[in-house]
Amino acid sequence: xxxxxxxxxxxxxxPQNPDVTSQTAGSAVAPVTVHPLPNAKxxxxxTVEVPADDxxxxxxxxxxxxxxxxxxxxxxxILTCDIDRYGIAEWCQVAAETPPRKGFGQAAxxxxxxxxxxxxxxxxxxxxxxxxxxxxxxxxxxxxDFAGAPVGDFETSSxxxxxxxxxxxxxxxxxxLNNPVWASAASxxxxxxxxxxxxxxxxxFAVDHCQVDGQGRLSRCQVIKEAPEDHGFGKAAISLAARxxxxxxxxxxxxxxxxxxxxxxxxxxxxxxxxRSVRAPYWVAGFDPAQALKVYPPEAADxxxxxxxxxxxxxxxxxxxxxxxxxDESDPAGLGFGEAAARLASTMRMNPWTRDGAxxxxxxxxxxxxxxxxxxx
Numbered sequence: 001x002x003x004x005x006x007x008x009x010x011x012x013x014x015p016q017n018p019d020v021t022s023q024t025a026g027s028a029v030a031p032v033t034v035h036p037l038p039n040a041k042x043x044x045x046x047t048v049e050v051p052a053d054d055x056x057x058x059x060x061x062x063x064x065x066x067x068x069x070x071x072x073x074x075x076x077x078i079l080t081c082d083i084d085r086y087g088i089a090e091w092c093q094v095a096a097e098t099p100p101r102k103g104f105g106q107a108a109x110x111x112x113x114x115x116x117x118x119x120x121x122x123x124x125x126x127x128x129x130x131x132x133x134x135x136x137x138x139x140x141x142x143x144x145d146f147a148g149a150p151v152g153d154f155e156t157s158s159x160x161x162x163x164x165x166x167x168x169x170x171x172x173x174x175x176x177l178n179n180p181v182w183a184s185a186a187s188x189x190x191x192x193x194x195x196x197x198x199x200x201x202x203x204x205f206a207v208d209h210c211q212v213d214g215q216g217r218l219s220r221c222q223v224i225k226e227a228p229e230d231h232g233f234g235k236a237a238i239s240l241a242a243r244x245x246x247x248x249x250x251x252x253x254x255x256x257x258x259x260x261x262x263x264x265x266x267x268x269x270x271x272x273x274x275x276r277s278v279r280a281p282y283w284v285a286g287f288d289p290a291q292a293l294k295v296y297p298p299e300a301a302d303x304x305x306x307x308x309x310x311x312x313x314x315x316x317x318x319x320x321x322x323x324x325x326x327x328d329e330s331d332p333a334g335l336g337f338g339e340a341a342a343r344l345a346s347t348m349r350m351n352p353w354t355r356d357g358a359x360x361x362x363x364x365x366x367x368x369x370x371x372x373x374x375x376x377x
Contacts, residue, residue, distance in 0.1 A: 038080035038095030044134035045083070046117035063110045063176060064137065065103025074139030075104035078132050081115065085126035086266060088205070088356040089115040090280055095132060108135040110176045113262040113355070114207045114225045175253035177246070177261040181284050183216055185353035186243035186265070187318055187361050188276070194240050195267050196232025204233035204267035205357065208241050212259040216246035224262070237265045244353070247284075264357035276363040278316060278354060285349035295343050296371055297336030306373045308332060310341030311366055318361040320352040328366060341369040 050064075068075065081092040092112045094105035120129035186194075196204070207225040210218035221241045223234035244263060253259035300308055310330045314322035325346040327338025345367040352360055 038078075038093050038132075040078045040096035040132070042080075042132045044078060045120070045131040047134040047136060048111075048115065050111070050135060050137045063107045065107050068102045068104065068137075072139050073099070073102060075099060075102060075137040077104050077108040077135040077137075079108055079112075079115075079135060081112070081131060081133055082128065083117060083120055083131050084128050084279075084356050085119050086203075086205075086356055087117050087119040087126075088264065088266070089117070089133065090355045092133070104135075104137055107137070110178050111135070111262075113178060113264045114209075116205055116225065116227060116264075175257045175259050177212060177250060177253075177259055179282075179355075180212075180250050180261050181247040181282075181351055182353050183245045183247045184243065184319070185245075186240045186359055188359045188363075190240060190243055191265065191267060191359060192270070194236040195270055196236045198232045199236075199267065199270075200231055201269050202228065202231070203269050204228065204231060204236070206233040206237035206265055206267075207357075208237050208263040208265065210241055210244075210261060210263060212246050212251055212261055214252055216248060216251035218242070218244050218246075218261075218263070225264075233267055236267065237263070240265060263353075264355075266357035276358075278350065278360050278363050278365040280355065281360075281365055281367075282351040282355065283348060284320065284351055285347075287344040287347045291347065292340075292344055292371065295340040296373055297340055300332075300335040300337065301373060303335065305332065305335060307370065308335060308337035309368060309370045310337035310339070311368050312338065312342040312345040314342075314345050314365055314367060316350065316360040316363050316365055318352065320350040320360060322346050322348055322350075322365070322367070325367075337371065340371060341367065344369055 065075075076096075076098045077094060078096040079089075079092040080095045081089040084090050089112050092109055092115070094109065097105035097108075115133060117131070117133060119126040120131060121127065122129075205225070205227045206223055208218070208221045209224040210221040213219060218241045221238050223237060226234040226237075241263065246261070251259070297308070308331065311328040312325045313328040314325040317323050322345050325342040327342050330336075330338035330341070348367065350360060350365070354360060
């Protein structure tokens, strides 16, 4: 018999780095995410202004296409994004880009970790929704004084970017790591302890913009977004930066250029009792196909059932591993697919920090695994 396997989790995304994929997830984990096609005609729910100088004031950092900055060309991008109930963009796709082929679309995508808009509202309060966000790149004024060799974007190796920040002494050519795999990250207890005294009991959000060294450590961190301002959330986010470390496979940029990344951090109100769950796991390790062959339910095989789906409920550990997995449901019922899913899920691992700026440790996650058994030679 030949066993064919598919593991899926809602809105999960496999690592984009080829080395990480081949060394961890392999072919066993093949989550499929279906997003609506981008529609540039839908009115944007929010507009973000990207400055090229310090006229914006406050905290800011801009990722600009290198050539467009040198040529002092402005642009506008419409992103179609999956906005979660906290107003954070977890996923985005370019719906429109003006002017075309100048790199503004990719630059806008690199800014996704720092995008935060008013949360979508449903009949029962904040909810998830797909919305458009307009990104306006204001053209630089005066002489363009950018200096430095352009480098390729870390994930696509197709776009050159300039990083401009109001807290740096000069403009720099950088490589952007916008979807890192973390070797370690701040824990839920760390985030709770870092909540600022003057936070006022409200939910806070801040984004660290940090350089990544060859060992994956973060340095030269600066706050590029803070909401609400003047409540201490930016300082709290900086204090947590030392807890993060990028996985070795991701910590060296092409041509050994400067590597930077943005770390969104969400600070829940003190004493929040809402159950924590991971809605959009970012899987970095899957189960062993050979192990899956051993756990295919014999009772299902004996009855000639060649396919089944099991759902496991697990608790996430500090390193992103899954523990305490137990069957949640199965289809068909009573043939062991839920138990098989629980055994396989316990060997999987997700990124220890989510795209919406939260730790995963102590949260629950539902893992759906389908097993297919087919006759083969």
